[in-house]
Amino acid sequence: MDIAIIGSGITGLACARRLTDAGLMPKVFDKGRGIGGRLATRRADGGLQFDHGAQMIPQNLPAFGDVLEQAEAAGFVTKWAHSDGSLRHVGIPGMTGFAKFLGQDLDMHQATEIKSLTQDVDGWGIYAEQSVGRFDRVVCTAPSPQTAKLAGHALTQSLDTVSYDPSLTLMVALNCDLDAPATQTNPTDAFAWVAHDSAKPGRSSHNCWVVQASAEWSNVHLELTKDQIATLMLDLFLTHFGLSPTDVVHASAHRWRYAFVTKPLGQPFVTSPDNSLYAGGDWCLGPRIEHAWQSGTAIADDILRAL
Ligand SMILES: Cc1cc2nc3c(=O)[nH]c(=O)nc-3n(C[C@H](O)[C@H](O)[C@H](O)COP(=O)(O)OP(=O)(O)OC[C@H]3O[C@@H](n4cnc5c(N)ncnc54)[C@H](O)[C@@H]3O)c2cc1C
Incomplete structure (x- = not known):
């Protein structure tokens, strides 16, 4: 069976991992250069490195805990005792470590933005700049507004009830x-x-800091340029900590338009009437990495059950 997965965030990787481990060979397409989606690590001149997306990997589900343990044993994540004394998993050497663990030996196609999907009697045609192939099953794991645009016409239900908060993020060294x-x-x-x-x-050993603006501040400043966001956030950061501009060796900003799910759909995935198209993501179940993993895994299990 030919399966395409759109998105190499944790939802897409969890789905691809489960299908690959079951002997199928899904192809994963993502518009980004690196894998992980919002589990992201940015590198800058001078060996600087910032986890500018997800910060830690909290875990409540025992099955997800098992995956984290395997990732830890394989050296892709470790535990971090942070200021409140609690232990949380983080990727090493950056948060993308966990994505790299799930993505081992998968058939990945990065820098490939999927622009349209069409269905006919032979299955699904998927198009980036040109056709990337025909598939029996398609799994779309982009954030819900992007999934709705790409595949909403073929899904059995609307994704309009899902909502997100944005996050504007400052990286400063x-x-x-x-x-x-x-x-x-x-x-x-x-x-x-x-x-x-x-x-x-x-x-x-560099001295790198990551600052996330509040949802309110992010909403007000969402459409500024990244340079304008960096300037405003850096000014607030320096004032708050009593620092001067000469203390700064790097400052840049990132805009996460769909950062934190505030109202999930309430079910692990959505399908087309004939179950050949699946859509999932953290937006199905909640705001965390674990919810993305849960959605991607549930989609894979459903595909495998129907074989
Ligand atoms: C700033 C920030 C901090 C966070 N902190 C935490 C935290 O500490 N702990 C935690 O558990 N969670 C945190 N989260 C949430 C967590 O990152 C997400 O819940 C999780 O990573 C979502 O995974 P996903 O695969 O569902 O979506 P995504 O990671 O968004 O993956 C979707 C992928 O689809 C790709 N895509 C979209 N459209 C297309 C297209 N047309 N063609 C090809 N590819 C496409 C995107 O490039 C992306 O890689 C944070 C999020 C942000 C933004």
């Missing part, structure tokens, strides 16, 4: 010590999260 906890939640009205990224295990 300093040339001086900063006397602050390794992680802080809501330190100001504008900031929801400040983390000393370099304090995580397995990172270089």
Whole structure:
């Protein structure tokens, strides 16, 4: 059976991993250069590195805990004791470590943005700039507004009830010590999260920090350019910590338009009437990596059950 998976975030990778382990050979397409989606690690000049997407991998489901244990035993994730004393998994040497664990030996096609899907008697035709093939099953794991645009016409239900908060994120590297906890939640009205990224295990000795704006601040400033966002957030960061611009060796920003699911669909996936098209993502079940893994795994199990 020919299966295409759109998206190499955790939903797409979990689905592809389960199908591949069962002996199928799905092809995974993603518009990004690297795998992991919102589990992302940005590198910058001078050996700097920032986890500018997901920060830690919380776990409640025992089955997901088993996967994290395997990833830890294989050296792709480890535990981090952060400021509140609790232990959480993080990827090594960056958060994408966990995506790389799931993505081992998969048939991946990065830098391939899928623009349209069409169904006929021979199955699904998938098109990027040109056709990337015909498939018996298609799994779309883009955020719900993008999935609705690409595949909504063929799904049995609307995805309109799903909602997200955006997150504007500042990456900043300093040339001086900063006397602050390794992680802080809501330190100001504008900031929801400040983390000393370099304090995580397995990172270089650089002094890199990641700051996520609050949902309110992100919504107000969402359409600014990334340079404007970096300038505004850096100014707030320097003021809050009593630093000066000469302490900064790098500052850049990232816009996550669909960052945190605030209202999930409430079921693990959606299909077309004939069950040949699947759509899933964290947006099905909740705001975390674990929810993405759960959705992707449930889709794979459903495909395998019907074989
Ligand atoms: C700033 C931030 C911090 C977070 N912190 C945490 C945290 O600490 N812990 C936690 O558990 N969760 C956190 N999350 C949420 C977590 O990252 C997500 O729940 C999870 O990564 C979602 O995975 P996904 O595969 O469903 O979606 P995504 O990771 O968004 O993957 C979807 C993929 O589809 C691709 N795609 C989209 N359209 C197309 C197309 N047309 N063609 C090809 N490819 C396409 C995208 O490039 C992307 O790679 C955070 C998210 C953000 C943004």
